[in-house]
Amino acid sequence: MGDNNLLTAGMSMTEEQQAMPLRDAVFMSLRKAILTGKIKPGERLTEVKLGKILGTSRTPIREAIRLLEQENLVTIIPGSGARVSRMTVSDLQDVMEVRSALEQLSAGLACERITEEEKAELYEAYNAFVRSTQSEDSIMIADSDVHFHNLILKAAKNQKLGKILDGLADNIYRYRYEFIREDGHYEDLIREHKELYEAVISGNREVAEKSARSHIARQWSYIREHLQEDAGE
Amino acid sequence: MGDNNLLTAGMSMTEEQQAMPLRDAVFMSLRKAILTGKIKPGERLTEVKLGKILGTSRTPIREAIRLLEQENLVTIIPGSGARVSRMTVSDLQDVMEVRSALEQLSAGLACERITEEEKAELYEAYNAFVRSTQSEDSIMIADSDVHFHNLILKAAKNQKLGKILDGLADNIYRYRYEFIREDGHYEDLIREHKELYEAVISGNREVAEKSARSHIARQWSYIREHLQEDAGE
């Protein structure tokens, strides 16, 4: 079969698709392909084609595409097909404004709800972050940053908030490494994390929220800077 | 046909289903049925049954149910079917916390982005709200309150924010009339609206956010009060 080349070259079902509904496996597979840029913005998602690539019928593909639309990763034009969403700067601005508000909420709630156990975890994550900045590997830095914030989100103990923030994160996934300064001056980042960490540990809601806000603001300014360079696409 | 009795008695396709994909019509229809309590929490949604009632095949029903799941109106158990979600107090608390943060954002952004035209609209809406409180009809009061807040949301000019807040509103739809005091003392509500209106008009972001916050807090305390009475369901 000629399908396997595309399958191995591009997307594939995730390893552990046992006992998982096909639609979910397809969803995760497509989501990953979009987030990693394997399927590019503006590209069309045709049901039969994807079905051939992933080895399923149209039905699970359809359902997966509907879910992707909910996360704003694809845009469906009724009657015509689905395309990978093309985010405008204005769209991104919308997302970042909401993220800012919700990351503040996350930090604020965490202040009041974090357990001793979680404090220990957060301490670990904070140190891991500081270590990663020394490596100057922006992938590692970004990942440890995300981990740190996810722990705070977990400590906030608000499932709805978690779901929404996860969805928003997808929207800026492509830019996740770009808010790391290339020149290796991470003082601001470290300071913010330190501030945030200490505020959450000590329950200082006001400071925690302020740190979260400036953290997002910094991210956004870096992303926006990068968008200037692209200037089109 | 025996289907029409159920159709007219319970749910039905919305009037303007012309040129709209069936799945969307079904989605809106089911959504309405759930929000208005025509289908009750815990009740099972079977594809063939709904298909018979609404006069479609299973496919559009399936897709509509998937969308409803995204809005947390139904819960899908893989392999077994879909049921109307049963919200716990904790779930509601999560929703209200997020709503509070986002209504604040909405009010804050509106301060900076409202146009003269929108100011006039908002003025109208504010007056309509005050008038409605004199009527002591809690349905009318709640509706004019929602309208007032929707105008602010529109003035905030953030589509993402609008979408998310709409989704959250569905989660508390059942309780939308319950935050209106029964005893006819609406001073607090009117004062909050006046404060919020004037803050948005004059661009006083801090006051606007504070008003929005206390408005949601009031809503939540009334809803929670009411939940005590039910004490079970």
Add this chain to the structure above:
DNA sequence: TAATTTGATATAGTATGCAGTTATAGAAAG
């Protein structure tokens, strides 16, 4: 030549069939 119509093709929308799984009711055993 430009615009408009028309027809062919591709693709989404919808319906239905089949297989496997889950829920249910009834019988048998305790």
Add this chain to the structure above:
DNA sequence: CTTTCTATAACTGCATACTATATCAAATTA
């Protein structure tokens, strides 16, 4: 009378078949 097992009915998951619609290109007309 209760519990457990089993047979059956009902339902979802996935696939496929059919239908409606959109898109694009060629042809026809102004």
